[in-house]
Structures are given as C-alpha cells and as structure tokens.
Amino acid sequence: MLRDLTFGQYYPTTSFVHKLDPRTKLLLLIAYITAVFVAGNFYGLAASLLFLLIAVAFSAVPLWSVLKSVKSILFLVLFTFLLNLFFYAKKEGDTTLFWVITKEGLISALFLASRLILLVMGSSVLTLTTTPVSLTDGIESLLKPLSYIKFPVHELALIMSIALRFIPTLAEETDRIIRAQKARGGDFDSGNVFKRLKALIPILIPLLVGAFRRADELGNAMDARCYSGSKNRTKYKKLKFTFRDLIAALFTAALIAGVILLNNGAI
Amino acid sequence: MQAISFENVSYSYKQADAEYVRNAVDGVTLDIEEGKFIALLGANGSGKSTLAKLINGLLLPVSGEVKVFGKPTVGDDQNGLFEIRRRVGMVFQNPDNQQIASIVEDDIAFGPENIGIDREEIGRRIDRALKVTDMEAFRYSQVSRLSGGQKQRIAIAGALALEPDILILDESTSMLDPKGRKEVMEVARSLNREKGMTVINITHYMDEAAEADEIYLLKEGKLVKSGTPDEVFSDTATIRECGLELPRPAMLAEKLKAAGIISNVKITSKEELAEEICKSLRKN
Ligand SMILES: Nc1ncnc2c1ncn2[C@@H]1O[C@H](COP(=O)(O)OP(=O)(O)OP(=O)(O)O)[C@@H](O)[C@H]1O
Ligand SMILES: [Mg+2]
Numbered sequence: 341m342l343r344d345l346t347f348g349q350y351y352p353t354t355s356f357v358h359k360l361d362p363r364t365k366l367l368l369l370i371a372y373i374t375a376v377f378v379a380g381n382f383y384g385l386a387a388s389l390l391f392l393l394i395a396v397a398f399s400a401v402p403l404w405s406v407l408k409s410v411k412s413i414l415f416l417v418l419f420t421f422l423l424n425l426f427f428y429a430k431k432e433g434d435t436t437l438f439w440v441i442t443k444e445g446l447i448s449a450l451f452l453a454s455r456l457i458l459l460v461m462g463s464s465v466l467t468l469t470t471t472p473v474s475l476t477d478g479i480e481s482l483l484k485p486l487s488y489i490k491f492p493v494h495e496l497a498l499i500m501s502i503a504l505r506f507i508p509t510l511a512e513e514t515d516r517i518i519r520a521q522k523a524r525g526g527d528f529d530s531g532n533v534f535k536r537l538k539a540l541i542p543i544l545i546p547l548l549v550g551a552f553r554r555a556d557e558l559g560n561a562m563d564a565r566c567y568s569g570s571k572n573r574t575k576y577k578k579l580k581f582t583f584r585d586l587i588a589a590l591f592t593a594a595l596i597a598g599v600i601l602l603n604n605g606a607i
Numbered sequence: 608m609q610a611i612s613f614e615n616v617s618y619s620y621k622q623a624d625a626e627y628v629r630n631a632v633d634g635v636t637l638d639i640e641e642g643k644f645i646a647l648l649g650a651n652g653s654g655k656s657t658l659a660k661l662i663n664g665l666l667l668p669v670s671g672e673v674k675v676f677g678k679p680t681v682g683d684d685q686n687g688l689f690e691i692r693r694r695v696g697m698v699f700q701n702p703d704n705q706q707i708a709s710i711v712e713d714d715i716a717f718g719p720e721n722i723g724i725d726r727e728e729i730g731r732r733i734d735r736a737l738k739v740t741d742m743e744a745f746r747y748s749q750v751s752r753l754s755g756g757q758k759q760r761i762a763i764a765g766a767l768a769l770e771p772d773i774l775i776l777d778e779s780t781s782m783l784d785p786k787g788r789k790e791v792m793e794v795a796r797s798l799n800r801e802k803g804m805t806v807i808n809i810t811h812y813m814d815e816a817a818e819a820d821e822i823y824l825l826k827e828g829k830l831v832k833s834g835t836p837d838e839v840f841s842d843t844a845t846i847r848e849c850g851l852e853l854p855r856p857a858m859l860a861e862k863l864k865a866a867g868i869i870s871n872v873k874i875t876s877k878e879e880l881a882e883e884i885c886k887s888l889r890k891n
Contacts, residue, residue, distance in 0.1 A: 561697075
C-alpha cells in the first residue's frame, strides 16, 4: 500500500494533459478551484463540470479513476450535505418539505456537496496526470520568486524529493520489520484499537532508528558529491512552456469568463 | 604523481563524555600512486571507512596532513575541499542510502548540478556515466525498482558525473549477491584499466583483494602492512593477527606447503597455485 505512494495515483500514459508543464497544471488547477468557488449557481457548476469532463477526455485517463477519488471523501461529502440540510437557516417564504427540511435548504446542501465533489475531481486530474517528481519541480519553480525574500525554496524542494525517493525504501523496511516481529510472535491484527496502536511501537522504533542511520549515510553521500546548498547550483531539468500550455490557459480563461457571465445571468 | 599521500595522519571521533577515545586512524603514513588499483583491508572497526573519509575531506585529520594530488585537505579552504571532493568519487556500502532523486538520470545529475555545470554538459556527462557503467537502459527508471548491483552502478555513475580521478569503494559490494558483486567489480576494473583511474577498494572479500595492485592492511587504526598481494598474503601471521582470512588459493597453498607438497608460499591466485602443483607433480 505504502509502496504506491511514490507514483501516487499517477496514471502512466501520454496525453495532451500529461504533456502539459506541471506549472501550467498547478496554476490552472488554482484557476479551476477559483471558478468552482466563484460559481454562484448550478449553471456555473455545470460549466465547471463540462470543463472537467473535457480535461479528462484530453488526459486519456478513464473517467472511472477520476470518480474513484471521490470515494475517499464520500463521508465528508455526506457530512457536509446533511449538515447543510438540517441546519439551513430558514428564511421568510421558504417552502418546507417536511420537519426542518426546506426546498431551499435541500438545494443549498446539494450545491455545496457538488462543489466539493468538483474540487476533488479537479485535483485528482492533476495527480493522475503528473508524477510527484514533476509536481515537485513545478512547485519549486513556482515558488522561486520567494527565494528573494530568503524563503528556502531549494531546500524545501530537496526535502520533498528526498522524501519521495525514500518512501518505497521505508515501505519495504516496514514490511520487513513487520515480518520479523511476527516471526517473534508479534500480533498486529487482534485486540482493540489501543492494543493495536501499542503493537505498532515495536515497528515504529526500529523504523525510526533506521531512518536516522539512513539520513546519516545519505548526508555523507551528498557531501561526497559536492553538495553545498543552493548557491551556484544549476538545474539539469528545465521546465518549458509550450504552445500546448497556451491552449490550456486560454481554455481555462474561457471557463472563468463563462462562470462570471453565468453568475450575472448574462447567458 | 602521488594521487594520495598521508603524513602521520591521526583521527579520533571525539565524544563529549568519554575521557579517552582510541584513535580511529592512528599515525598513518602512506603514498598511493596515480592509476593504481588498491585494496584496503582490515577487520570491523579497524578504521577503513574513517581513512576513506579522510581522503575526500568528509573528515579532517586531527593531526598530520592528507594530500590529494598535492593539495592538502584543510577546513578553511572550502573551495579547495570541494575540488578535492570532485576529484575523489566515493561509493558507500548500502545501495539504498545513496540516491537523492527518484529517477536515475536526475540522481546522476545531482553532483554536476552541485558544482554548477551547465545543462547540456550535464546531459553529456549522464550519457557517458551510464555508458561506462552499462546502465543506459535504465536512464528513466525509478531508482527504488533497481537491484542492489544496479543501484551501486548508479552510485558509481553519480560519482563519475563529477569526472573524478580517484574512485573509493567503501565495501560497496558487501551487500550484493555474487552477480551484483561481479558487475560492480567489472566496472571498477575497467575504469582503472581503460581510464587510468585510481581505485581504492575497501573490502572483506580476499579474492577481490588478491586482484589489486597493492594492498594496505589496517589494524586498530594503524597501517600494519602494505605491498603487493603476494607480499602481503605470504605474511600469513600478520593476516591472521588482523582478524582476516587468506584468499582461498593462498589458504590451500599454505596447507600444501605444511604437508610438504609444494615449496612456494607466495601464492594468491588459482593460476599460480595450479602451476605450482603441476611443478611439484612433475618433480615427483
Ligand atoms: N561516527 C562515529 N562516532 C564515533 N565513533 C565512530 C564513528 N564512526 C566510527 N567510529 C569508531 O571508529 C573506529 C573505526 O571505525 P570505521 O568505521 O572507520 O571502521 P571500519 O574499518 O570501516 O569498519 P567496518 O568494517 O565495520 O566498516 C571504530 O572503533 C568505530 O567504533
Ligand atoms: Mg566501514
């Protein structure tokens, strides 16, 4: 399970969306999220959904994978829906359906739940089409200007990429420790929650000790390869905006314009 | 030219609460000529890794002087220290703890990026390093999916991308299976033969050591013997004292001599042993 984290949910294939610059995808996701928040009525959300579906179509990712991402937050969606349904502040002239539930409350709850679902599906298009490694590159590049105010952008990006590099290694080690503890009679699958949590200690401690040892060795390996922080450092991978990115940006601009117009009832 | 020279070098790991700590490296003097293939031997804790880290300035001597191509490793000359680290590539023991990036080519680029090489040149260096280590097919692979031997070859490639003159392998084959070991040793040997690179191989495998040009033997931080494999392995008493074993052909030769079958004990390779046995058979 942990092993799959390096690639996250990445869906390996080549497509228009896969080939977009990670910075474009990050910025456009922010634009999309803004659009979903700005949308004041169901027409706006419908426009966002249409945009999302087109993006999915151009990403060669099966729609099912995108929908699956909603599964993990289903509980949150349901919770939001019920909360809004029952605690809707009743106004003059609202039509009561039964008990405290009004038609307007139902609509508002549906609206918020749809908004949440659209947000999650949108972000999952990003993570399905971009590897965490190139996401890290994108984030580093976007945060670059912050380094002028002494924000440690390079260090942050390095930490992220080392973390990504070591997730599979530590996952393997966890597996090994669990097997070793089981061979000594360790029991991780029975008892109540507290008992199970306590059973994790003999896994976590060796893992932590091992991680420190690894960090020490990795530090040596980095020093041996002339690491000296961000100064005078070059970068092998250079991100490049292409014509593709321009098209995607224009397309997203159209969405924002559409949502604003729909809000004002202009269309 | 001397690639590496130590002059009465000592190093000890200071611990805040300990009154006395034995020197991990103790008064070592040695000269290693450029282009040699060296084996550094010694029991666990004899100071091999410490000595290796003194060469590329990861550790600085407490007393004495370490020179790499005539330049001393000193702490207040940061640029000089980085130049020495560039010229001395180092591969460590654990294949899992040396790669910084998830993707092979990004990892190899790490060293050159650090010293400010431009992009096109980094690309060329990655090409060359992968070719030498025979890992071209894995350029875009995930590091974590590689075998131990492949990871170590990537670690060598990562060092090569800095175009070093000296390569130190600190027990780099000890966590590998025989196949991985062979792959890594082949790369090291071809670097030594074809590019004239000075190689220092720290190892517990005596058969690996027997193939070196020279052997340095450490015991409790002191250099107790150095010389060609024949010279070092014929001093069986010192070898045993250091807690080491002889290479298998030498072990057999020793027993055969004790039994009066052969007379020469300066034997380290299978070939020499075979010849010696044939000789004595012919005599009888
Ligand atoms: N970071 C450290 N802190 C304190 N003492 C250390 C440290 N590293 C090594 N030592 C000590 O220094 C001595 C030499 O260690 P070193 O790692 O150089 O030996 P080695 O020959 O490489 O052994 P091995 O074959 O186990 O790798 C040992 O006594 C060891 O306990
Ligand atoms: Mg060691």
